[in-house]
Amino acid sequence: QVQLVESGGGLVQPGGSLRLSCTASGSVFRIYPMGWYRQAPGKERELVVTMTGADITNYVDSEKGRFTISRDGSKNTVYLQMNSLKPEDTAVYYCYLNRLGNLYWGKGTLVTVSS
Secondary structure (H helix, E strand, C coil): CEEEEEECCEEECCCCCEEEEEEEEECCCCCCCEEEEEECCCCCCEEEEEEECCEEEECCHHHCCCEEEEEEHHHCEEEEEECCCCHHHCEEEEEEEEECCEEEECCCEEEEECC
């Protein structure tokens, strides 16, 4: 089985930065696609960004130029660097991994952007 653990969330002022981390354990290969979803209060979960090999796809227009996804294959870890954070970015952020067509999820890490 695969286990994903997110970390790095917290309370930050508007304009601040956070780096989220997601470490995968279990039967995982570095080539497996990984990415991030988020769920804001009172809203449905939305796909934020994915990384398949060297291909990165951003699904939220408002975060383009502010969010950067990267991977450290040796650690089975994916990161989400978030800069210039806005209150609208407040959400629980979930890491996912696609293993042979099966999706695995972490339990999420809360990001709160507030003055």
